[in-house]
Amino acid sequence: MHRDVEKILITEEEIRQRLDVVAQKILLEFADDELVVVILLKGALVFAADMCRRLPVKMTVECINVASYHGDIKSSGKVKFLDAKLPEVAGKKVLVMDDILDTGLTMRAVVDSLRELGASEVKGCVLLNKKKERSVTCEADYRAFDIEDEFVIGYGLDFQGKYRNLPYVGVMKQ
Template sequence: MRVAELDLLGISDGMHRDVEKILITEEEIRMRLDVLAQKVLIDFADEEIVVVILLKGALVFAADMCRRLPVPMTVECLNVASYHGDIKSSGKVEFLDAKLPEVGGKKVLVLDDILDTGLTMRAVIDRLGELGAREVRGCVLLNKLKVRDVECEADYKAFDIEDEFVIGYGLDYRGRFRNLPYVGVMKSEVIE
């Protein structure tokens, strides 16, 4: 969908001026999450789970996914960073929380916005394993089709996308655009 078509959706407040195109619409996200939740429930339907949300990017995705999972759960947030405001990963994953989630002996579902280099998901899965989690599975909204920096694939993924810089539905550029209701590709001339 081209940006000019956004006006037809009632999005004419300039919020989309830095968007080249809409990659995934709000309706497409909603429908795909219904399907994704059913896949997750096949593996997590029988017992309580710990959902670990990777902040800040996965917040919108996680809220919508958790409402679709009618199972006993506790929800934890884990603040990790690898982009540090840039458009490329720094190559170093930092755990920014002083206290990590208690996952000993439990089944864990990690929710993240995007699987790109694989560094963040790999580091989080490894750390939760070190903390004694019985099982850790990764679930992402977006899976970039690219060679990863480390071996890592998500157990569940809503959408495969090309290697483009995307914003919206929780994904940001320098802290902005998280509240767009769709996933869009950012205009290259706007990226510094």
């Protein structure tokens, strides 16, 4: 365990097992469809790579660089699209993958933007769903784990750009 981790919340093995379950749920709905998977960078990179390998469907993968934490341990309340251009999704089924659903602001902004671009369907898939009241109405269609309102790092989640490489999800020491 890393010295900046207070406790391991979700182990590598628990992540592997749960992603298999979530992938099966996605396949029940999209087995015969072509998907556009939109990965929200940078946090969802590790999770999305593991999920995509579990989904034997025809897909294209796009990445959107968004930010709402801006280096703090709480969301700033403002979602910034750091890319100038969003992917072509008109008439397509889209699966948005993110690391964590916290305030709901990021997922809501991305889903709304993709719908405005004409996506025929947009679903959200997250590694972690924080059990808390959200700033906006937003729930993920697929989620691997529900967690309490703690600041977590690892498996793609960071604090000031660090700890993404930890193979588990841990609670950061205060």
